[in-house]
Amino acid sequence: MAVLLNLITLATAVAFASVAHASSSLQDATADLQHARNLLARYQLIDTHVDTPQVLRVLARQPLDMLPDLNISLPGQFDLPRARQGGVGGAFFTVWTPCQDLLGIDVGQDFQQPDQTIRDTIESIDLIREMIDYEPSLQYATTAAEAEQAFSNGKIAALIGMEGSHMLGNSLSTIRILARLGVRYLTLTHTCHSSFASSAGGGAGTDGSFLRPVHPGNGLTAIGRELVKELNRLGVIVDLSHVSDQTMTDVLDITDVPIAFTHSGARGVNDHPRNVPDEILARIGPGKNEGIIQSVLFKHFIDSNNATIPRVVDHVEYIALHTSRQHVGLASDFDGMGEVVEGMEDCSKWPSLVAEFIRRGWTDEEIKGLLGGNLLRVMRAVEQAAYRRRDERPSSAIYGKRTDLPASNWGGPNGAYLPGKVKAIVDRRHLRDEL
């Protein structure tokens, strides 16, 4: 009898304890979420990859007419009411036009076929600049200091990144001008190779297969090396998300300023070419390249079978373990993906992700860095390196396979547009070429 009573007491106690445990973990979760909201209010979250310009262009024939909707509601994953709810303190809006192969355009031999890419690139920058001017809760920023200033004014810092060198028209002049227009990072490729660099391909879907190489070594080309040096000189961050492993290696071999992966996971957690391999992580961290790896929320980069918030944090913690907690950050790819992580459906959900870091014991100081502090450090380092090089001349290199320069055929009918002595030189060159 006594034994039976004891058993009943024990069973009751166990049941009680588990109810108490469940309610205390519920309380913990609520407290973590509240703590996360507080941190997001205090420290600036800068998402390095938001594709909203692309959504505006997809939705409207006259994309500028969509701007009022940004402050009301958009059908994608980002708009301002949800960004405010999610504690977004800054965003790099991406300039992106599809790789020519996605549009069914044959780029022709050596990517030389003319297309509308540069027009669309300029239109996208115009759209972003008009969006920032239109919307008082966005504040344009081109430097770390300006981004911080926007946040302390209670605004969302709005910066510009560019996703792919296929938009440069095989020219370094283009990136110099785009930098003047506000572009602050360049992802060296999107899902296609360009005249500058080799891509990993496989940007979308579950297919992890690499793209068939077209460049010797499948890394940077000669003009690609010039591009990286030019980006360093200009103070534009070199973004290695989307590029081939060899391009990552080639860049790390020649750059002496921090690089960024603006939206990537860890290959050690999910073996996908869009994620960063261990050999590359080994080259980033304290005393090495002081760059940064920002998270991504595309389902198939995280884990096709377990695309959850804890799994995203697995990626970030894995990267932090191989680099440091000062070399990681948060980014989404919102408005650029059809399938997202469960619980991170749009930009209002950031507190849930931050709460998982709190649950795993990250300190407030570490989370401050994760949200934006680490990225601001990288931005400052890139800006300072460019400042030190301010007297260096631009690279005069052109893509070796271009056939249009010197532009001898610009002389008009019978060279009528050319001053006499210029015409004489051009005519003699023609003779010389025939010899």
Ligand SMILES: *[C@@H]1O[C@H](CO)[C@@H](O)[C@H](O)[C@H]1NC(C)=O
């Ligand atoms: C957008 O909404 C915010 C907050 O409600 C408001 O302060 C701002 O003026 C609005 N912007 C426009 C252009 O109406």
Ligand SMILES: *[C@@H]1O[C@H](CO)[C@@H](O)[C@H](O)[C@H]1NC(C)=O
């Ligand atoms: C999903 O990932 C999380 C974090 O690693 C893990 O705790 C959980 O068990 C995983 N779920 C499945 C179904 O694999």
